[in-house]
Amino acid sequence: MNDNMAVYPIGSLVTASYKTGQYIGEIVEQSSPMKAAVKILAVVKHPTQGDLHNPMDPDVPFFHQRRALAYQEIALMPVQTIRPYEGFVPEYAESLSRALAQELQQLDRAIRFAQRCREELEQLQQEYKL
Incomplete structure (x- = not known):
């Protein structure tokens, strides 16, 4: 069976x-x-904000605010993103604070x-005499 x-x-635990x-x-x-x-126990990485199709663009028509999944919230996760976990499970609030x-x-x-x-580009602009 493949991964x-x-x-x-x-x-x-995953x-x-x-x-x-x-x-x-x-x-x-x-x-x-x-x-x-999957029942959520801790946050490892907080979700990214903004429009994922236009990363780092603050001027998109709809700038998404993404909340982390809540403690014990159950979410359907794509199996290809799931990996076994063998470690200490931090307390949810602490993990959310750290991820944020x-x-x-x-x-x-x-x-x-x-x-x-x-700053560097402005200096170059002066040097280029543009």
């Missing part, structure tokens, strides 16, 4: 992706060969990078 057709026993977030959860049902119902902080740090780094690029 994207894996069957996970009920109660298995990591799984849903839309743009990643979670630690427990298999509660495998409803089809393509999807499994990581997302904010990445955005802060992107802002600083964009500001630095702008």
Whole structure:
């Protein structure tokens, strides 16, 4: 059986992706060969904000706000995103706080990078005498 057709026993701890977030959860049902119902226990990566078809574009007609899945929420996850998990399951609120902080740090780094690029390009613009 290949990995994207894996069957996970009920109660298995797994990591799984849903839309743009990643979670630690427990298999509660495998409803089809393509999807499994996962009960959310912790957040690994907070979902990405904005329009996924136009990444990093703040001027899209509809800028999506994506919330993390809630504690013990059950979501149908694509089986190809599910992997076995063998580790400590952090408390949900703590994991959500950590994932949100990581997302904010990445955005802060992107802002600083964009500001630095702008400074360098403005300097080059002066040097080019444009």
